[in-house]
Amino acid sequence: MLPLSVSRQLVACSSSLSARRSQTFKAFYATIRSLREAPPVDVEDITPDNDFILSILRANASSRDAKPYFASFGPRPQPPRPVSSLPDREKSIPIETPPVSDQPKVNPLIASIIDPVIRRTALVKVQGPFTQTQLDSIARGMVYLEKLGLVSVIVIENDDIRRGEQDSRSAIIEDTMRLVSFLEKHGARARPVLGAVVRLGPKPDGPEIQQDFFPLEAHTLPSDLIPIRSALRSGEIPVIPPFALDSFCRSIRIDANDVLGALARGMAEAGPQSSPQEGASTDASAEASGDVDLTPLRLMIINREGGVPSYARSGYPHLLINLDSESKHIHETFQESWRHTHKTALSNLALAKTCLAYMPPTSSAVMVSHRSQSSLIGNLITNRPAVSSSLPHALLQGNRKLTPHTPTLIRRGLAIRVVRTVDEIDRTKMNALLEQSFGRSLEEVEFYNRLKHTLDFVIIAGDYAGAAIVTNEPCPNLSQPISYLDKFAVLPSHQGDGTVDFLWVALHDESYGLGHPSSANPNGGKEGQGEGRDLVWRSRVNNPVNKWYFERSSGHVRLGDWVLFWCDAEKRLKTEQGRRGRGGLSYVEDWEVGRLSAWTDIVQKIPSSWRK
Structure with a gap:
């Protein structure tokens, strides 16, 4: 959650504050207090500049969340400049320090977001028909993205204008020009690219990738992308109708999806027009020249x-x-x-x-x-x-x-599979995953010996990009063993790419979510069939991931240096809630009596998996 001071700094750095400054500030404050429950803000009370900043605030981005953004749009690391040694005589000369400004300093995170260094491209399909008001809102969003460094390459589509109909071509061109005018109304520079930028048919002699979708119906040549690259270099947003050149070099209307697929491949292959070995020097020259990497980011x-x-x-x-x-x-x-x-x-x-x-x-x-x-x-x-x-x-x-x-x-995602025996685990890859994720050395022999007696299942994402290991911990005080999340790990290189969420959803489907309609996903396990079980795990109190655990658990309790988390079996919880009706679950149910103390006794006795 962003601190209140950040919102004040943002208000101070806004270029144009309206006369309704107090109302705008209240909107900021309401947003920052609780993004989950923030009341809707009337856009009529917000100037365009403040609306843009408010949209950034609503993203609720922490420094950790914004790392992928800075990796793509932030400055490349520069080598440290050598410090020249000064003669003793020069060292003694007093240096006048500039006076400290009274202006409030802008939070570096927000300032970096508002002032990107590198520009990237996004392929955008604007699939109408839209009213004038709707198109105006869409254009404003595209302009905001451009301010953040993401320049849109827009392809127009209109579901109500069928191909082959009389005047369909002129109607699509009219839609294109309408969007161009709205973009320019909001301060952007836009260029209609009315000539065909793709060609019908598969790309001749082009390298193919392994794909499980239908072949592309169109392709581009490097020369076809010249109008797009020219527009981007000039600081303009290209807006493109879905036209293609046929074998007779006639410009005809095709499905916008075919245009976008061809552009995705062509622009990715064209990229920044540089060889990989040029490395950081290419990035520096691109920044200096104002060039845009054609490789689509979104x-x-x-x-x-x-x-x-x-x-x-x-x-x-x-x-x-x-x-x-x-x-x-x-x-x-x-x-x-x-x-x-x-x-x-x-x-x-x-x-x-x-x-x-x-x-x-x-x-x-x-x-x-x-x-x-x-x-x-x-x-x-x-x-x-x-x-x-x-x-x-x-x-x-x-x-x-x-x-x-x-x-x-x-x-694009990763394959998800479930294994149920220790022999099915690739120990080399699992060891590398756990040690890189936790930053500690694994006691391999003791760890796998314990799993041979207690393992319930392991969920593996991709080629060991992530894994969740769940064990059955015997408990004499309960009718069945405790379902214990022993390890939940994701490689650092896959943190932030969706693997964490994919893995947790699969964990939900295979444990406490069993029997619930939302668990019938193809994750390689039971696919929703069976009875859910309470899932228990522990985490050290200083673990930065605990905030994420708090949001996903049913409850938690502090145990010295540890926090014990659990997720109630959803099917049983739903049944109990239905039985209680409006009474809710405000007090301890019969089936809950004694389980917390039993969990605590067992979990505290589980040995560490790491070398000391």
Whole structure:
């Protein structure tokens, strides 16, 4: 949570404060006090500059959250300058220090976000039709992203203008020019690129990647990207209608998804037009020349439907999608009624899968309604969903930020699998994962000997990019063993790319979430079948991850240098809540008596896995 002082500093650095300064400050204060329960702010009371800053505040980004943003948009580390030694005579000369300014200093985190050094590109699909007001709001969001260093390459689509209809071409061009005018209205420079920038058919003699989607219906050559690169170098946002050159060099209208797929591949291959060995010198020259790396960092799909509806959330959108392991399941559970309310959800999901295959591994796609386009700023800064998908299901259902217009964040993701014996574990890779994640040396022999007697299951993400190890700890005071989360680890290189959430969702589905509709995901385990069990784990009191654990646990208790966390079995908890009705669960139930003391006794006796 950002401190109140940061909001005051932001107000001080804003270039134009309106006469309603006090009302604006109150909006800042309400946002900072509680982002979960902040009342909606009337945009009529906020000037454009303050609206932009408020959007940054709403992202609720800590320094840790914003690391991916700074890695992409911040200055490259410079080698330290050598300190020249001065003669003794010069050292004694007094140096006049400039007077200290009384102006309030801006928080470095916010200042860096507002003043990016490197510019990157995003592919944006603006999928209308939109009203004038809606298009104006979308254009304002694109301008805000440009201020943060993300320059949009926009492709226009209009679902109401069918291909082949009379005057469809001129209607699409008109939509293109409308968006250009709105972008310029909000202070951006925009360029309509009305000529075709892609060509029909597969790319001739082009290198292919391993892909499990349909081949691209269009491609680009380096010369086709000249208008886009020229616009970006001139500080302009290119706006492109979905045209392509056919084999007779005629410009025809095609599906915008084919244009975006071709651009994703072509722009990724073109990149910054530099060889890898040029390294940091290339980055420096790009900064100096104002050039833009063409490699797309984001894919943004702005439409009227919003994200992909989820069967587990009563049709509310998926929050985060792991394409590698969830695509097939999403298609299988897509309800017939959604084919009318979310007509393009599956085709846009396929578009994301195509584009992300060519974009960098850290890239993401976001599907968002025009009503929630301001959330794109939070996604850019943190590269995470608006609401974490690994939060308890009950909390997600009651969260005011979860609406039919909540964006869906999509990542290439990782395969998820579940193993149930120690022999199925690759010890070399598991050891490397645990030691890199915890920064300590593992007592390998003792650790695996204990797992041979207590292991319940291990969830593995990708090629040991992350793992959750759950054991059965015998407890004579309870009718069944304690389900204990022994290790939860993610490689440092995968922290911030969604692996943590993917892994925790799979852990939920395999343990305390069993029997709940939201647990029937294809995570390689029981797929929702069975009875959920309380999940228990411990963490040292100074563990920086504890804040994340607090949000996901049902309860916790302090045990000296440790904190004991637990998650109640969701199916049983829901049954008890239904039985109690409005009485809630305000006091200890019969099934809860004695379990906390039993957990404490057993968990405190579990030996350490690390060398001293």
